[in-house]
Amino acid sequence: MSDIPENAPEHCPGTQSEDAGKASACQGCPSQAICSSLPKGPDPAIAEVSKKLGCVKHKIIILSGKGGVGKSTFTAHLAHGLASDEEQQVAVLDVDICGPSLPKIFGVEGEQVHNSGSGWSPVYVNDNLSVMSVGFLLSGPDEAVIWRGPKKNGLIKQFLKDVDWGDVDFLVIDTPPGTSDEHISVVQYLSEANVDGAVIITTPQEISLIDVRKEISFCRKVNLPIIGIVENMSGFVCPKCKTESQIFPPTTGGGEQLSKDTGIPLLGRLPLDPRIGKCCDEGKSYLTEVPDSPATQVFVDIIDKIKTHCSKSRSQRESDTGEAMDQS
């Protein structure tokens, strides 16, 4: 891609060039001072992040344009599901800086992050499941993080390059709603780090799908592969009379139609089960608390599909780069 702005003077050397601001064409250009003083080339943090995360085999980003659709709930259960295999090391990073929910959902609220020579140590939920969130850095549950974009970006950068995850098989990244600072930063810093893809969460109603379509065009703009769509809160089965109601009606066809329109696979439809929310409030895993429910079955199916996608994308990468297969 060219880094010459559209409205640049003729023979502009490009804003990233060594000559930026110094070439003869730069004389009289209003941006000359900026070009000659700014650091050249990509942010050095990108290389640092990809080096740091080199020992992470798979990276998955959980996204949704809409808030409250269940990104954190899904993140937590995906992590629990992946970690049910004791051979796998799973790490979870919460980049929702203003509304971190993962400490509560994992039942590790109030834990502290320790600083060691090799970086910040994440909080361990199980032997093979670790979590990092801004929630661990706050002094109490009332404390608000009233930060503008640049400060949030700084912390995300630090999370990505300074957390000592160790050897990890899966890193799951939970994001806030929207397509703004946090998302741009995560994607930018991970641009060299081989992300397996994004999982997009939605609820069935059109109000939510509007925002989710925006998130999909965001992913396409930044070249982030999409693993699939998960439709959450799909239908509610009354515990008394077993009638299914559509609390959030799929007036425009819900996740299924979205999947058809965009050509992105629908990974599954999770029913609205009050016990899921309850488990999240209590910091337990729904998958082990209620192992025989229909929702658990859907979770397990979705997690299997994501695993398959990840192993495919890894072997694809290896054959592309000629990198030796890691048999460990």
Add this chain to the structure above:
Amino acid sequence: MDAPMTDHLSTVRHVILVLSGKGGVGKSTVATQIALGLKHAGKKVGLLDVDLCGPSIPKMFNLEGSDVHQCPEGWLPVYMDKEQTLGIMSIAFLIENTDDAVVWRGPKKNAMIKQFLSDVVWRDIDYLIIDTPPGTSDEHITVIESLKSYCPDGALLVTTPQGVAVGDVRREMTFCRKTGIPILGIIENMSGFVCPCCGEITNVFSKGGGESLAQQSHVPFLGCIPLDPMLAASLEEGKDFMEHYTQSPTFAALDNVIQRLIAVDKDF
């Protein structure tokens, strides 16, 4: 602070913010219903959507695809009725394709919000309701900084009953205290689902979180809005719930909040 050339907000009598730390709890729903309710009560209302990455308000009024018109004084809001008693402004009116994402960092969002606050010609409205995105970041700081000189009436906090949402709303309260915005009260949304078949009430997202938070933090509790599929369906179709379902308990809960806001107006 330097006052803009023509000050469109000085003719607005009350400014009310709808806030929540958590996403998807029903901020836009509450903002929409309150605006409609105030309109039915004979008030002139403006509704400003500052959620730039996920604007939902136009869809809820079935006004998607409407255009904002420019007049010599500034931008004219999109009116939902001929009498022009409810005007709406949202970034969705400025984007050509609804699937396009607004991939903006903070400074660009701030500039847009400042423009919304200074350039929209609201005329002499009684209430300006401002719907916000989740969080305590750029959008919120900018709105509150720009509104400081107009002394907004306060913020309505929306939450759902479960602990995870209440946690984020607690942070939002700290934000209000730090920035000096009065809290008008807490509304608990999605508070229980009545099965249309057998009438059994299920607390899909648990129960009572909003009320106990209000008690703990000495903030008025404005009531519970049940999880009502008719409300969700009305919003999907852009139908006026406050006009069509005056018998439902959901209406009663919303009306209670609206009456309080009208009372604020009488004290004035």
